[in-house]
Amino acid sequence: MLELKDVCFTIKKEGEPLNLLDKISIKVPAGHFMAIVGPSGCGKTTLLKTIAGLNEESEGDLYWNGKHLVHEADFEPSEIGYVPQFSIAYDQLTVDESIESATQLRVKTSSAAELDHRIDSVLLETGLDQLADRQVKVLSGGQKRRLGLAMELVSGPRMLLCDEVTSGLDPRSERDIVRLLHQLSRTDGRSVISVTHSLAHLELYDSILVLHEGKVAYHGPPQGLNHYFSVDDTEEIYPKLAKQPSDKWQSSWLKHRQAFYQKLETRREKLIDDGVLKVPAHADVGSLTNDTITSKRDETKTKKQKPVSRSMAETGPLSDPDEETSTDTGIISEAPEAVETPSIFKQFSVLLNRRWKIFFRDRGQVILQVAILLGFPILVSLFNERGNVNVVHLSDSFQGSMADIQEKSRVFLSDLKIGSAISGIIMFQVVLLALMGSNNSAREIAGERLIFEKEKFGGVRPLAYLASKITFIGTLVLIQSIWMAVFVQQFWPFPEGPHAGFLDHILFLILINAAMSSICLGISALMRTSEQSSLLSIYLVGFQLPLSGAVLALPDKLAEITRPFIASYWSWSGSIESLGPSHKNAVKAVIETDLNPVLTCQYVLAIHIIIGIVAAYIGIKRHSWD
Template sequence: MIHCRALTVTTPDGKTTLLRGATADFLPGGMNAVIGPSGCGKTTLMKAVLGILPAQGEAFCGGERITCPEDLVGRVGFAPQFSIAQPKLTVEESLRYALELCVSDPGERSRRLETILTVIGLAEHRSKRIESLSGGQLRRIGLGLELTLDPPCLICDEVTSGLDPLSEDQILALMRRLCRERGKTFLCIIHNLAKLDCFDRITVVYEGDVVFQGTLEELCAFFEIPDALHLYDRLNAEELSHWQDKWSAANTAADAAPTPENSPQPAFSTANIPAPARRPGGVGQYLTLLRRRFTLFFRDSGYLWLTLAITFGFPCLVVIFALDGLPQIQGMALERSVSFIEEMRQNIAFKINAMETTSLVTGLIMFQVILLTLMGSNNGAREIAAERTLYEKERLSGLGVIPYALAKITFVLLIAFFQGAWMTFFVKVICRFPGPWLTQFAVLMLVCGSMTLVCLGFSALFKSAEKASLLSIYLVGFQLPLSGVVLALPDSLVWVCRPFINSYWGWAGYLSSMLDTRFWDAFRENNAQWVASPGQAVAVLALQGAVGVALVLWGCSRKQWN
């Protein structure tokens, strides 16, 4: 069913060869073990076969060449070493959401759910959260997630590694039962050589090449060892070229030997592979992902309380810093009048007081904006990078890039827009900032939204959540100095930096919305710099958000397996 010819994989810089022209035929409808010393290329071979890693050479499934992982949707499942289900979901929820992403028919989903729970032996634990499962149960749920599409072939990367002997035996027995009762083909990377008697065919990988395939008895004869436990000592006793030559000679002898007329031949190119189930459309996947994300949001108490704390706590900080100046702020929060302008011109003490109050207001506006950019960083920086392996795994099951990206964008924007709206409402009501409500709502909501999308873009581009978070923090940290509002920038740098600085446009748009108030007149008395209008600020913030969306789509379309 699965076979490959002359697969070669190198590192991106081309300096290191990870796989050296590996050729292998795997037994359909049986248990295939892939073994070899650590770092020899076992996982690389499997990922090259799946099309996850770029490789020279050819890999085939049922006689059809594999060009990309999408060719294998519904035909080959891939179970990584460790379960990558969402820890806050229950066993049943994990399987149900997986089914909703890959099977469109509700009746078929319900039938498969109950069947899978029974087959993997977790029906009694369906209400348990993934984070509370044992190691053996986690391996079972990993297999269960692969069975949602009912693929005829499953590739398992060390699914028994680290388990106690009883759990290991139970997982192997489950695989054997699936082979016997459902005709499944398993390709299993394993480390425990004592369990090779559970497998029908064994593939030995050594220093990036396949140097043997056959039964356990044939393996012992080929390597001249009493049992499989002596294999690695024997492998390391010779150079790779020795084993390559010996395996090539063995294959040549096998090809030359007469074939008994009635002996069965492996049907690699004629395997009967059923068509995968009809998948949901993009809208269905989008709605499923959005429901799952909100379920996780309200179930992750740590993240939920952090989000609530900064959403409602940061506006309180702004008000606290404004307390001493509230009487003066509220006294000036009126539309301009001729008497006010004349008094500013004639009364130096009044002018100084107005300038101080205006300085406080402009500082509070910038403080709001900086806090909103910090909220945006928190919203987006880890959102995709923290679950990148899960996303890549679900893409192998048919998840679309667009539905996933749009679900993430929708989720973070809803949070960001609420945070921006609440900041505007709370501070405006307490401090009585003048200016049109709708304009100021739009400006501050876009400040938080655009920064959220840019940081979400970083999260989509990086494999590591820590790297994405660090870059997002740096971006927020440079907002204040590069805005040119608090610290003057050299003229040559102003318009080099300013188009990219979220905080300047938020500050300028909010301040210029007070055009018909005393604050604006007082600000203009000693400051003649150009200040963007609310419309200009909204346009630039929207453009920055669009750039963030483009980064998200680009990052999600790239394959980034760890």
């Protein structure tokens, strides 16, 4: 049983406290199907999120099978399923692949046969077995809602919360979904709570909770709605609510609650006696009414019940979770097996494999990556002729004569030409790889944030998710950076220095791509929308060239402030320092910006990467459902 006692959820509005939920007290027993209805803004979704733990209640208590959800322990990921308003599946995957992914992320299976059995059972239960091979993007609205339900059922949750799963559907699809939810509440003692704007098909629910301005106006059987509100048609309920303050409706309900709960209890007992409703013996099957009202099933129990907590004992008798009950009451004596969450390594593997599958099925993304991979190096190679000129040196017999001065002038002009070409070619590679890094990561987390939040709610570890992103993006970084260096090398051989030379240059190209990818990944995790993340990432890349000092030296004071944050400067500076002495001198002849040692540049870029990853982890850990 789920019980809420005087639950409030308060926010600040213009400096004043505002109760979005005000003293909510309800009970939802095992195997119960309840609708939450009410006018827009009355607190329906807020209540659902508070039950789920996505909103932390400001006051009051929540209990689940006698366990205090705040002071003792929250729902286990396998105990609860939450179906949000938005789609929780990737368009590029099939129905079967979506359910398989959800199962592998939430349920530890011992064999492939067990995995297949779970998937097949859920497909049959939700009526999706004939659509298993269809991609999500071609499904209708009703089919997508069924898929959302299926992905939550893989762990066999005892509590299923549904937020507007019928909104936007045609009447037939809406009725089909409500019938499916009704059926799901009749098996394994699963409690189903559904938020809905619609007042159609209310007869399929066991109880209706009507909210008005965050307060309970009614919670009882659907047959009692019209009588309680004194209306002829349920469509007249919302206008009737507006005629009285919510305080009056709340006080009125408190006077009549006991009588309506008694009707719910009587109907529930009949369903169990008739075998229509089957509740596992491990579930809390306590009475909806007060201790003064004893249900028939309480009389048939052979063992004394033990109240789990003071508050629960005060509001109604509870069953002993270890107590076995005779099957003639419609109660199943066997408790379902506990579901374990897969290891972090298994989740990482599933997430990474799924990411690559989505990538290769997204034709637009693949074409863009190929175009960037081929086009950007070609752009750099167009300037190869400017950098392929040999460096001119002064003769050893330089004496300072007019001829020697002319030779010195010629050498100086040669250095200007070669130095500017080399500096430009290296900076061109650096900036293009920074742009690639931004493209790699700017939308990577923000673009699928809601899906990840849902999967995190279901037990996916943030560290597994982040590791899969780093591995996926890291692979792109290596391919892009090495290909850039090798391709350009065929047209403009990197002038070898006394040490690693070209290898150092490859390393700096990898580091700039990785640094920008990492920073943009952090931005993607911290921003609320993919549009915000993309815009900020574009600005970040846009400032790389002018603030690097590679074209025009910055004022010293400005350079001291901006240089630590400009990754392109450190990659460009490190590659210039990797050049041979004559080519490095040629570059220094045309730049005024100070350069830094190779190791310093490597360390700074490594710090950029670490900062980006830490920011990404903080953003992933932070709750960002809305």
